[in-house]
Amino acid sequence: xxxxxxxxxxxxxxxxxxxxxxxxxxxxxxxxxxxxxxxxxxxxxxxxxxxxxxxxxxxxxxxxxxxxxxxxxxxxxxxxxxxxxxxxxxxxxxxxxxxxxxxxxxxxxxxxxxxxxxxxxxxxxxxxxxxxxxxxxxxxxxxxxxxxxxxxxxxxxxxxxxxxxxxxxxxxxxxxxxxxxxxxxxxxxxxxxxxxxxxxxxxxxxxxxxxxxxxxxxxxxxxxxxxxxxxxxxxxxxxxxxxxxxxxxxxxxxxxxxxxxxxxxxxxxxxxxxxxxxxxxxxxxxxxxxxxxxxxxxxxxxxxxxxxxxxxxxxxxxxxxxxxxxxxxxxxxxxxxxxxxxxxxxxxxxxxxxxxxxxxxxxxxxxxxxxxxxxxxxxxxxxxxxxxxxxxxxxxxxxxxxxxxxxxxxxxxxxxxxxxxxxxxxxxxxxxxxxxxxxxxxxxxxxxxxxxxxxxxxxxxxxxxxxxxxxxxxxxxxxxxxxxxxxxxxxxxxxxxxxxxxxxxxxxxxxxxxxxxxxxxxxxxxxxx
Numbered sequence: 001x002x003x004x005x006x007x008x009x010x011x012x013x014x015x016x017x018x019x020x021x022x023x024x025x026x027x028x029x030x031x032x033x034x035x036x037x038x039x040x041x042x043x044x045x046x047x048x049x050x051x052x053x054x055x056x057x058x059x060x061x062x063x064x065x066x067x068x069x070x071x072x073x074x075x076x077x078x079x080x081x082x083x084x085x086x087x088x089x090x091x092x093x094x095x096x097x098x099x100x101x102x103x104x105x106x107x108x109x110x111x112x113x114x115x116x117x118x119x120x121x122x123x124x125x126x127x128x129x130x131x132x133x134x135x136x137x138x139x140x141x142x143x144x145x146x147x148x149x150x151x152x153x154x155x156x157x158x159x160x161x162x163x164x165x166x167x168x169x170x171x172x173x174x175x176x177x178x179x180x181x182x183x184x185x186x187x188x189x190x191x192x193x194x195x196x197x198x199x200x201x202x203x204x205x206x207x208x209x210x211x212x213x214x215x216x217x218x219x220x221x222x223x224x225x226x227x228x229x230x231x232x233x234x235x236x237x238x239x240x241x242x243x244x245x246x247x248x249x250x251x252x253x254x255x256x257x258x259x260x261x262x263x264x265x266x267x268x269x270x271x272x273x274x275x276x277x278x279x280x281x282x283x284x285x286x287x288x289x290x291x292x293x294x295x296x297x298x299x300x301x302x303x304x305x306x307x308x309x310x311x312x313x314x315x316x317x318x319x320x321x322x323x324x325x326x327x328x329x330x331x332x333x334x335x336x337x338x339x340x341x342x343x344x345x346x347x348x349x350x351x352x353x354x355x356x357x358x359x360x361x362x363x364x365x366x367x368x369x370x371x372x373x374x375x376x377x378x379x380x381x382x383x384x385x386x387x388x389x390x391x392x393x394x395x396x397x398x399x400x401x402x403x404x405x406x407x408x409x410x411x412x413x414x415x416x417x418x419x420x421x422x423x424x425x426x427x428x429x430x431x432x433x434x435x436x437x438x439x440x441x442x443x444x445x446x447x448x449x450x451x452x453x454x455x456x457x458x459x460x461x462x463x464x465x466x467x468x469x470x471x472x473x474x475x476x477x478x479x480x481x482x483x484x485x486x487x488x489x490x491x492x493x494x495x496x497x498x499x500x501x502x503x504x505x506x507x508x509x510x511x512x513x514x515x516x517x518x519x520x521x522x523x524x525x526x527x528x529x
Contacts, residue, residue: 027052031061037069044074056082060089067096087117094126102130106139119146121158128161137169144178154181160188167196191219198227222258225265234265238274241265245281253285256293263296272304291317295324302331311340322348326358333366341366342375357389364398368405376402397426404434409443425454429461436468444468459490 027050031043044062047053053062059082066075079085079093090112097105109127112119119127124147131140144162152158159178166175175196182189190213197206210216210224221244228237241262244254254262259282266275279297282289289297294317301310314320314328325348332341345363349355360383367376380399383389396419403412412431416423428447435444448465455461466481485492 028058028061031065034065037071040065040069040071041074056084056086056089060086060092063089064092067092070096070099072096072100087112087120087123090117091120091122091126094123094130098126098130098133102133105130106134106136119150121152121156124150124152124158125161128158128165132161132165132168135169137166137171140165140169155183155186155189157188159186160192163189163192163196167193167199170200172196172200172202185215187213187215187217187220191217191223194220195223195227198223198230201231203227203231203233218253218255218258222255222261225258226261229261229265229268232268234268237262237265238269238271241278254281254287256287256290259287259293260296263293263300267300267303270304272301272306275300275304289317291319291321291324295321295327298324298331299327302327302334307331307335307337320353322353322356322359325353326356326362329359329362329366333362333369336369338366338370338372355383355387355389357392357395360389361394361398364395364402368398368402371402371406373402373406373408393424393426396423397430400427400430401434404430404437407438409434409438409440413443413446423450425451425458425461428454429464432461432464432468436464436471439468439472441468441472441474457488457490459485459492462490463492 027043027046030046031040034040034043040062043065044053047058047062052058059078063075063078063082066072066078075093075096079089082089085093090108094105094108094112097108105127109119109123109130112123124143127143128140131137131143140162147158147162159182162178163175166172166178175193179189179193190209194206194209197203197209206224206227210220213220221240225237225240225244228234228240241254241258244258259278262278263275266272266278278300282293282297287293294313298310298314298317301307301313310331311328314324317324325344329341329344332338332344341363345355345359348359360379363379364376367373367379376399380391380395383395384391396415399415400412403409403415409431412434416427416431419427428451432444432447432451435441435447444465448461448468451458451461451465462481462485466478466485469475469481470478484490
């Protein structure tokens with residue numbers, strides 16, 4: 001096996017030889033002390049030179065180290081050259097493939113069985129996670145049968161993985177059946193069931209189970225907070241986060257998932273004060289601000305209107321990934337600072353970070369909001385030809401919106417007709433919106449006809465078409481659409497706004513006067529007028 005010809009810069013081997021028991025070679029001890037990919041490669045070279053790689057246990061340890069460093073290619077090289085991998089090697093490789101190619105994890109599990117090896121609880125856990133990611137309910141049930149035949153105890157991690165697998169596939173009855181086999185004190189299993197309920201939109205069931213729990217750990221609170229955020233219940237997520245920190249701060253500390261979800265909830269509500277409070281909490285408890293949490297903070301400040309704070313945090317981050325760059329670019333695009341968005345794009349590419357699809361959505365959106373048509377074309381072509389990214393519906397939607405805002409509707413029509421796939425409602429909606437602005441009835445009718453076929457009862461599409469006809473002076477057609485919306489009781493999105501006062505977010509919706517201080521608000525309004 002080829003290995004890099006590098007001079008190891010590891011701890012003193014002679015010193016380790018004196019301290020290491022005879023049964024544990026010093027090189028193996030060095031492997032356990034590795035902290036990065038380069039150090040593992042150096043030990044790999046020593047394994048080859050010393051002949052230690054021929055021992056299955058050493059090869060398995062090396063393989064596991066590569067998996068821990070997310071170096072799956074190198075892990076596969078080691079695994080494929082092992083004459084007879086043992087259960088440990090199979091488990092490490094199945095775990096490694098799980099995040100990159102879950103299907104290959106299942107194939108490798110079958111190879112383990114055909115090789116006459118016996119899976120253990122680790123094997124079942126990893127393979128069930130692969131089934132969960134693939135939503136492979138059939139294979140998951142087969143594995144469940146094997147778990148029962150193997151006599152695995154109900155309170156193991158395997159049953160937690162079974163609950164996750166069934167819940168992810170939407171089979172909550174089976175998940176509840178597995179939970180019923182576990183003891184009432186099994187917090188891990190209950191946490192999995194709560195997350196399963198949340199992921200399937202059963203918020204009340206999750207809350208009821210949460211309230212009945214005698215013992216809750218950080219994952220319990222995190223599952224609830226994340227679940228509320230995923231279900232769009234942002235105020236509830238923030239309230240529960242505050243409850244956790246205020247009443248259980250000395251017992252339970254928020255984990256990264258809870259912090260990220262709470263910041264996301266604050267961003268969705270535009271609740272800057274609450275977002276700042278979460279940031280202060282993070283600093284107070286000394287939570288490590290890594291890439292994920294740092295990105296969430298940058299996103300929160302940008303969406304809450306504090307773009308300067310967002311950019312300051314972005315600059316202070318020691319490590320950034322492509323998501324971080326995308327969040328910052330989207331923030332500048334949202335705030336109308338397109339030039340800074342473009343500068344960040346150039347800086348990112350120059351620094352060696354390869355842009356992905358989301359990055360180009362942010363850049364094209366910035367072009368659209370500022371009317372830079374030619375620049376938008378340039379970025380679109382750069383995405384396709386320089387980076388080999390196939391345009392998605394979102395990219396085409398940005399381009400149609402860009403051309404539409406610039407009153408270049410003929411080019412927008414030509415682009416739609418040249419799309420390799422059938423246009424989606426996103427595309428037709430962008431064109432219809434542009435036709436409403438520029439009173440282009442011919443193309444507007446074309447877009448509206450296609451929208452009626454794809455979304456025959458989408459109230460907002462009819463509302464937009466009605467506005468187009470009204471703007472163009474076609475009162476009869478506008479009235480017909482209004483009548484159709486009322487007769488079919490179609491729901492339309494009403495305008496809303498949020499305002500935060502003393503850390504409390506107040507929402508105001510068009511046509512709704514149910515706010516508890518509505519009389520005071522209208523009295524004040526009348527006084528101003």
